[in-house]
Amino acid sequence: xxxxxxxxxxxxxxxxxxxxxxxxxxxxxxxxxxxxxxxxxxxxxxxxxxxxxxxxxxxxxxxxxxxxxxxxxxxxxxxxxxxxxxxxxxxxxxxxxxxxxxxxxxxxxxxxxxxxxxxxxxxxxxxxxxxxxxxxxxxxxxxxxxxxxxxxxxxxxxxxxxxxxxxxxxxxxxxxxxxxxxxxxxxxxxxxxxxxxxxxxxxxxxxxxxxxxxxxxxxxxxxxxxxxxxxxxxxxxxxxxxxxxxxxxxxxxxxxxxxxxxxxxxxxxxxxxxxxxxxxxxxxxxxxxxxxxxxxxxxxxxxxxxxxxxxxxxxxxxxxxxxxxxxxxxxxxxxxxxxxxxxxxxxxxxxxxxxxxxxxxxxxxxxxxxxxxxxxxxxxxxxxxxxxxxxxxxxxxx
Numbered sequence: 443x444x445x446x447x448x449x450x451x452x453x454x455x456x457x458x459x460x461x462x463x464x465x466x467x468x469x470x471x472x473x474x475x476x477x478x479x480x481x482x483x484x485x486x487x488x489x490x491x492x493x494x495x496x497x498x499x500x501x502x503x504x505x506x507x508x509x510x511x512x513x514x515x516x517x518x519x520x521x522x523x524x525x526x527x528x529x530x531x532x533x534x535x536x537x538x539x540x541x542x543x544x545x546x547x548x549x550x551x552x553x554x555x556x557x558x559x560x561x562x563x564x565x566x567x568x569x570x571x572x573x574x575x576x577x578x579x580x581x582x583x584x585x586x587x588x589x590x591x592x593x594x595x596x597x598x599x600x601x602x603x604x605x606x607x608x609x610x611x612x613x614x615x616x617x618x619x620x621x622x623x624x625x626x627x628x629x630x631x632x633x634x635x636x637x638x639x640x641x642x643x644x645x646x647x648x649x650x651x652x653x654x655x656x657x658x659x660x661x662x663x664x665x666x667x668x669x670x671x672x673x674x675x676x677x678x679x680x681x682x683x684x685x686x687x688x689x690x691x692x693x694x695x696x697x698x699x700x701x702x703x704x705x706x707x708x709x710x711x712x713x714x715x716x717x718x719x720x721x722x723x724x725x726x727x728x729x730x731x732x733x734x735x736x737x738x739x740x741x742x743x744x745x746x747x748x749x750x751x752x753x754x755x756x757x758x759x760x761x762x763x764x765x766x767x768x769x770x771x772x773x774x775x776x777x778x779x780x781x782x783x784x785x786x787x788x789x790x791x792x793x794x795x796x797x798x799x800x801x802x803x804x805x806x807x808x809x810x811x812x813x814x815x816x817x818x819x820x821x822x823x824x825x826x827x828x829x830x831x832x833x834x835x836x837x838x839x840x
Contacts, residue, residue: 451812452546452579455556455587455805456535458521459607459632459764462805463539466554466812470798471805473543475505478683479531480515501531503538508683511654513675517683524558524608526565533576540577552581552821554812556804559588559613559620560627567832574827581821583812584839586620588613590807591762594799595792600758603775603791604804605765607632614755619840632690632765635734639697640689642730651721652684658722666722692717696727697735699770702777704736735768756783761793762803 451466457477464471483499502508502515520531540548553573557566566584573582588602592615601624604611609631614624643650654676657669696715706729714726759779761772776791783789794800811817822838 451552451554452539452544452548453554453556453805453808453812454536454539455802455808456520456526456532457607457764457804458519458524461535461539462802463543464805464809465544466809468809469806470802473539475503475538475543476508477520477535478508478517479503479520479528479534480508480512480680481518481531482512482515501534503534504542511673511676511680513673514677515680516677517679521608524606524611525561526569529568529572533572536573536577548577548579551579552583552812553577553579554583554585554808556587556590556808557584559586559611559622560625561586563836566835570822570827570832570835574824574832578824581823582827582835583821584835585808585811586613586615587611587804588615588620589618590805590811591760591803592807593618593811594762594803594807595760595794597758597760599754600760601755602760602762603766605631605761605763605771607764610763610765632693633686635697635765636686636690636693638734639693639730640685642727642734643689643692643725646725648719648723648725650685650688650719652681652688653720654684655681656721668721688720692725692727693734694767696731697768698732699735699768699774700732701770701774704732706733709733735771753787756787757790759789759791760803761791762800764801766793766800767797 453464453466453471455462455471459477461473461475461477462471463473480502481499482502502512508517518528518531520526520528520535522528526532536548540546555569555573557569561584569584570582573579587604588611591602591604592598592600597615598618599616600614602613602615604613608629610628612624612626614621640650651670654673655671657671659667659669661667696717700709709729709732712729712732714728715731716724716726718724756779759775761775766772772791772793776789779791780789794803799806820838822834826834826838
């Protein structure tokens with residue numbers, strides 16, 4: 443038994459944009475920070491130690507570390523196309539969670555990791571091996587994102603539409619397992635929408651200035667003055683990272699989904715909304731606040747499932763993920779699916795009313811699952827790993 447009141451499991455959802463981590467049984471994650479990592483220096487093949495040090499280079503992890511500009515610091519992503527890709531960055535992120543954010547000794551806590559529904563066998567085995575060998579937890583479990591989102595809403599079966607940073611993943615969950623043949627992916631996600639919003643703002647002749655590139659002060663007349671700061675050794679990737687952070691806030695603050703398919707001519711006279719950039723510039727955003735989030739969903743995932751399951755899936759669609767927080771998205775999705783579904787099928791799209799629950803649905807599902815007494819026998823123990831190798835994860839956590 444690895445759960446209970448004395449030793450809580452740790453739940454980690456390392457996504458393409460944001461890392462969520464905390465203790466099983468709690469309502470929200472304790473740690474929330476970017477999944478991107480700052481890197482200074484060249485990779486010399488040495489091992490990561492202390493969650494971020496390398497001989498010849500330094501990895502900077504967390505909101506505070508990434509918030510301070512440093513000469514020649516490149517921004518590297520831990521994931522690529524939704525899958526673990528940079529193992530040095532992943533190891534550094536895990537170390538930051540254990541040592542700095544949760545102050546928890548991983549050797550004393552079982553660790554549940556959320557994983558994409560389309561994760562590969564090689565990456566799953568590498569994940570288990572790295573976690574056991576570097577951090578030595580007593581037990582590990584890998585749980586599919588779609589399953590955890592479904593559990594977060596109290597359902598064993600559903601069709602999960604996970605609108606994330608790098609794309610949209612639609613997965614059918616039946617009796618707590620993802621139906622692999624149902625998985626459908628679209629490469630339109632939060633990052634693309636953020637880039638579209640940034641392009642929209644810059645197309646109006648507005649310069650988006652990262653917060654490190656200027657200093658604001660008040661002059662003798664009580665007015666703000668802006669002084670540009672020059673840091674020639676700032677890497678292009680760090681500048682882009684900061685500009686996308688600003689554009690993402692614009693998108694999330696004023697973005698809306700229109701009631702029906704967006705028509706530029708009909709919506710040309712939409713009232714503008716004011717937004718103040720970090721440097722004090724005020725921008726007016728009109729039709730683009732509806733145009734940028736315009737995303738079309740296709741019910742192909744349901745049609746890939748067995749016929750007897752389709753009716754239940756149409757009536758049990760769950761909308762989750764950070765990109766799913768646009769106002770009006772649930773209603774729009776339900777209408778479009780109702781038009782595409784067979785006449786004898788009832789379409790119902792559900793999403794948490796609380797925006798934080800929608801954004802953290804995967805982590806919340808993991809928090810619920812890892813704290814259940816009936817789940818404790820499902821963990822992959824360190825002893826089982828030592829006896830059977832990393833491949834044991836496919837049998838105990840399919």
